[in-house]
Amino acid sequence: MRASEYMIVTLRETPAEAEVVSHQLLVRAGFIRKAAAGIYTILPLGQRVLKKIIAIVREEMDRQGGQELLMPIMQPAELWMKSGRWDVYGPELFRLKDRHGRDFCLGPTHEEIITELVRNEVRSYKQMPLLLYHIGNKYRDEIRPRFGLMRGREFIMKDLYSFDIDEAGLEISYQKMHEAYSRVFSRCGLEFRPVEADSGPIGGNVSHEFMVFADAGEATVVYCDNPECGYAANVEKAISKRKDNPADEQPQPLEEVSTPGMRTIEEVSSFLGVAPERLIKTVLYRTEKGIVAALVRGDRDINEVKLQNVLGTVHLELADEATIEQVTGAPVGFAGPVGLDGVDLVVDEEVTDLVNGVTGANRKDAHYINVNPGRDFVPDHVTDIRLVGAGETCAYCGGTLVATRGIEVGQIFKLGTKYSKAMGATFLDANGEEKPIIMGCYGIGITRTMAAAVEQNHDDYGIIWPASLAPFHVVIVPVNIKDKTQAALAEQVYRLLENKGFETLLDDRRERPGVKFNDADLIGYPVRITVGKKAPEGLVEVRHRRTGETITVGLDELVSTVNSFLEK
RNA sequence: CGGGAUGUGGCGCAGUUUGGUCAGCGCGCUUGCCUUGGGAGCAAGAGGCCGGGAGUUCAAAUCUCCCCAUCCCGACCA
Numbered sequence: 001m002r003a004s005e006y007m008i009v010t011l012r013e014t015p016a017e018a019e020v021v022s023h024q025l026l027v028r029a030g031f032i033r034k035a036a037a038g039i040y041t042i043l044p045l046g047q048r049v050l051k052k053i054i055a056i057v058r059e060e061m062d063r064q065g066g067q068e069l070l071m072p073i074m075q076p077a078e079l080w081m082k083s084g085r086w087d088v089y090g091p092e093l094f095r096l097k098d099r100h101g102r103d104f105c106l107g108p109t110h111e112e113i114i115t116e117l118v119r120n121e122v123r124s125y126k127q128m129p130l131l132l133y134h135i136g137n138k139y140r141d142e143i144r145p146r147f148g149l150m151r152g153r154e155f156i157m158k159d160l161y162s163f164d165i166d167e168a169g170l171e172i173s174y175q176k177m178h179e180a181y182s183r184v185f186s187r188c189g190l191e192f193r194p195v196e197a198d199s200g201p202i203g204g205n206v207s208h209e210f211m212v213f214a215d216a217g218e219a220t221v222v223y224c225d226n227p228e229c230g231y232a233a234n235v236e237k238a239i240s241k242r243k244d245n246p247a248d249e250q251p252q253p254l255e256e257v258s259t260p261g262m263r264t265i266e267e268v269s270s271f272l273g274v275a276p277e278r279l280i281k282t283v284l285y286r287t288e289k290g291i292v293a294a295l296v297r298g299d300r301d302i303n304e305v306k307l308q309n310v311l312g313t314v315h316l317e318l319a320d321e322a323t324i325e326q327v328t329g330a331p332v333g334f335a336g337p338v339g340l341d342g343v344d345l346v347v348d349e350e351v352t353d354l355v356n357g358v359t360g361a362n363r364k365d366a367h368y369i370n371v372n373p374g375r376d377f378v379p380d381h382v383t384d385i386r387l388v389g390a391g392e393t394c395a396y397c398g399g400t401l402v403a404t405r406g407i408e409v410g411q412i413f414k415l416g417t418k419y420s421k422a423m424g425a426t427f428l429d430a431n432g433e434e435k436p437i438i439m440g441c442y443g444i445g446i447t448r449t450m451a452a453a454v455e456q457n458h459d460d461y462g463i464i465w466p467a468s469l470a471p472f473h474v475v476i477v478p479v480n481i482k483d484k485t486q487a488a489l490a491e492q493v494y495r496l497l498e499n500k501g502f503e504t505l506l507d508d509r510r511e512r513p514g515v516k517f518n519d520a521d522l523i524g525y526p527v528r529i530t531v532g533k534k535a536p537e538g539l540v541e542v543r544h545r546r547t548g549e550t551i552t553v554g555l556d557e558l559v560s561t562v563n564s565f566l567e568k
Numbered sequence: 569c570g571g572g573a574u575g576u577g578g579c580g581c582a583g584u585u586u587g588g589u590c591a592g593c594g595c596g597c598u599u600g601c602c603u604u605g606g607g608a609g610c611a612a613g614a615g616g617c618c619g620g621g622a623g624u625u626c627a628a629a630u631c632u633c634c635c636c637a638u639c640c641c642g643a644c645c646a
Contacts, residue, residue, distance in 0.1 A: 011578090011580095013580045016638095016639080017574095017638065017640095019639075034638095036637090036638095037637080037638065090644090092645075108646065109646045142645075143643075143644045144640095144643095146640085151645085159646085318643090413646080441646080511604095512603075512604055512608065513605050514607050514608080515606085517605080517606045517607085521606090530605075532605055533605075
């Protein structure tokens with residue numbers, strides 16, 4: 001390809017609206033342009049990268065026996081009503097009507113469509129296992145699209161669905177996908193890690209997310225610093241070893257003390273001279289099932305995902321001040337479990353054996369001391385609802401947990417029978433018994449993977465594409481296009497590399513060399529070949545984008561040099 | 569949806585407080601000359617109903633009201 005004929009639209013300055021590096025660079029280097037908030041046109045350079053990612057994904061899905069199909073973007077509401085998600089999905093679902101007033105949506109995901117398909121087409125255990133996948137646009141009316149391709153309202157996703165006759169089959173399908181995902185992201189040149197994840201509203205019980213570590217990531221990941229342990233989880237899911245409470249005291253009688261204006265854990269702790277881990281934090285939430293109180297130790301925070309899982313609710317939000325006053329009879333900051341009637345008490349396991357703790361007294365400017373769980377209040381649920389933080393102890397090996405940021409580029413779920421039951425997707429087993437199909441689903445954010453690759457591979461000058469994703473492997477820069485010797489040699493190099501199968505861009509634009517060098521660095525071709533002063537001797541410079549390493553070679557060594565750079 | 573901010577040529581911005589002297593700058597773009605190893609130089613140009621609408625005023629980029637869009641923080645997130 002010749003640059004003079006190709007759509008190279010680099011920007012000298014960073015667009016003001018781009019916040020994260022991947023967004024800035026993808027726009028500046030001419031890979032994407034915004035059409036609307038969270039909606040992008042992929043320019044030719046960007047499309048080349050996406051096609052590379054898609055090709056890798058496709059190969060790895062096929063390797064595991066996946067069969068590609070293509071499902072509609074526009075989906076009828078009735079299927080979503082059947083699964084129950086028309087009502088549950090909420091405003092994030094793009095909804096529309098046809099001219100007859102019938103309801104449709106733009107698919108944010110394809111469980112409904114695929115389950116309906118399989119319900120109709122698969123009747124016998126002999127037709128399974130089945131791995132079906134799809135690569136296409138998805139639509140989610142995100143509350144706040146942000147960070148360019150990282151969180152868009154329209155994006156490209158690969159989703160595969162597995163259909164098995166039993167749990168053992170599902171486990172095999174799940175492991176196949178786990179392996180496929182690891183291969184995909186390795187081949188994309190990404191540093192990533194599978195972590196345990198909450199399965200969220202999609203349902204199911206086992207799930208892993210594939211996280212690309214990057215500061216711009218929206219997810220927090222904790223992992224054990226002991227390499228032999230290998231524990232890693234999304235913070236939503238993460239567990240830690242519970243801290244022991246000091247057991248050196250006898251329970252004392254409950255006592256109310258005056259704590260004027262002391263609302264926060266820090267204030268109460270220092271006012272009463274009691275360590276935060278002796279305090280019991282009581283937080284009120286509003287759910288569709290009513291008000292609940294969540295209790296953790298004062299040195300902990302509540303993990304709302306865990307809390308929601310315990311409660312089995314769809315909606316969970318902090319109660320507002322008016323509700324708190326009404327329920328506790330006190331202003332915010334003085335809530336406690338003692339005498340809190342008519343409210344479900346969800347108590348973290350660390351709280352239960354606390355001796356002589358401190359809680360709010362449900363009265364303005366008052367707290368209780370010497371609170372003893374079980375004696376002074378009775379939990380409705382006791383479980384782990386605390387948010388794990390860095391520095392805590394690993395629940396498995398006793399190592400130390402470390403926290404970092406990650407971009408979720410893929411997630412795999414064991415769905416079980418949630419959708420097959422709701423939609424009546426059953427089969428006859430070998431005994432002629434009708435059973436629900438066991439499902440799994442497995443997604444990869446294609447466009448997000450492109451952004452993640454940039455987040456992980458860039459420097460001050462621009463993008464540094466991994467060879468497997470680069471829009472072109474090599475760019476050839478003739479220093480002076482008017483110099484006949486240089487132009488001819490550049491042309492010769494171009495033909496040679498094209499013939500050898502390298503994707504090559506010849507920068508034959510009538511620009512000064514500085515412009516071409518800067519564009520080359522910005523766009524991020526892994527290898528640059530400069531044809532300049534030494535052209536009369538038949539020599540060119542081969543430069544490695546990532547390291548800056550430069551070698552001067554003749555045509556006879558060119559291909560091997562380019563190859564060695566591409567493999568680095 | 570709540571909080572904050574922004575909207576002026578393709579990009580980045582000034583001008584808005586104190587209405588007129590305001591359509592400006594840098595980059596980019598076009599043409600010519602010149603230059604060619606890291607975003608050159610000189611010269612001449614093109615390009616904007618100042619986000620939209622309604623008002624106030626002799627007069628609005630500037631003041632008022634409404635709307636729209638975009639970005640950031642939060643809630644949200646198969």
